[in-house]
Amino acid sequence: MNALNLPALRGHNAAVVLGLLRGREGVSRGEIAGGSGLTPQAVSKILARLRAAGLVAEAGRGESTGGKPRTLLRLVPEAGYAAGVHLDRGRLLVLLVDLLGRRLDQVDEPLEPGDPEAVVERVAQAVERVAAGRPLLGVGVGTPGPLDHAAGVLHRVTGLPQWDGFPLRARLGARTGTPVAIDKDTNAAVLAEPAGGSRSSVYVHLGSGLGAGLVLDGALYRGARTNAGEFGHQTVQLDGPRCECGNRGCLEALCLAALRAGDAPAAARLMGAGVANLVRLLDVDRVVLGGAAVLAEPAVFVRGVAAELAERIPDPAWQTVPVTVTGAGEQAVAAGAAELVLAPLFGREG
Template identity: 65%
Template sequence: GAGVAVPGPLDHRGGVLHRVTGFPQWDGYPLRDALATRTGLPVVLDKDTNAAALGLALGADGPADFAYLHLGTGLGAGLVLGGAVHRGERTGAGEFGHQTVQLDGIRCGCGGRGCLEALCLAAVGRGDAAEAARVLGTGAANLVGLLDIDRVVLGGRTVAADPDTYVRGVRAVLDERSRRDGVRGTPVPVTAHREGDRPVAEGAAQLVLGPLFGRVDPAGAP
């Protein structure tokens, strides 16, 4: 079989793409079935962020609840809750980059305004990694506050180009939010995967290999 990881949003169960940021013409395209027809292989399709989170979860000895935040051409999240990838009822969970953080802010490729992704990529485009990290940290803090996760893992080619800046910036926002909220205990750890898109590729392989070896439910967690 073949595991395929692509940017979301998409329908994981149906293998159909939705309105991928920057590629609206892909909306409704049955990529899984098209690839299966071309290759003659069974194909499992998932978001790149979910694939990376799956690969990290299968190889991790750490917390059962964490978020993988991927910054590259876009910004998304893979969520692992209770040790399993969380995709949601419509398999659309993890569209992290399209939370609105600035009302009437700059236009995003999704058509909205003030999306976290738009602000973060604008800072990246200006060469301001510190500001991009601060924006990313704001979104990460929202996620930690909402889900009370135990760890944040950063990844993607943009992060891999300057991992220390991104870890430092995200950690600073999380620590400040924790102090402001009066949260006691060890701050949520922030780490970076320094090998770019490798977690995505390894996770895509696990979409097929995991069920074969009994390591993961092929349908994923709801």
């Protein structure tokens, strides 16, 4: 089911061109041709279509390099919008972003997770409020797992048996009339960070639990059953204390214990040990930290994780991996959820 026909080819190349235009304001046809591998004439044809559709507009002219100056082009951010929903226990955050991913408006309110249908209604109303009539390309939802991204169905969320098997994507899609994508909160959050040259990155979230979102070779990696990213239940102490999950010596248990003891630096060092394991296994080129615990003391966590990385991977042949805190802060999941809708437009994942 992975063969391509001409419409698919057309869509793919259009997405590649849009992806290059999203990078920065004012890109010339020549740069797009070079960056995509297409011939200049093909780029001109594709851009003519995109301009006719209102997605792209001219943006003045560049410097001359000895001949006719290049015509610069830009994405039209108002051509479409996406809603990003962070659906969490006790809280609902809905963001409206434009094509460039800029956050325009938001709804942030408490939410008691009771009847699923009632929650769908609440979410749909919040989406309508932030959209305010603007053309919506789709709605992305980030929520704690487990869930099935492909089927769009929630699974056994801890403490909420009535949500097991609920077809959130289908129900919310029917209610809003737009495409809906759902994913784990950590998977959404890893998309909140602009790619910026990074092909493989990891987002590590420390809040009430410890999880990770993975972008590998430029695409969100979900694993065989949308269960990838279980970062917190890796064993880092073979004979360690028993964890709720049944395992012994889980990183999450140790990390949360350190936090409860008020020792954030220790929690950071522990997190760093887990990150070192991940960096060695997956050779990612960037580490982004987030979650309430991290955002409470960002410097402590960046320092602790980076120090542990340096100690546990002393080999100078291993390039040092930059460690940062998510730029989207508390809104990382919602911003990333919107990106679930926008990313396919720009040629990321499929």
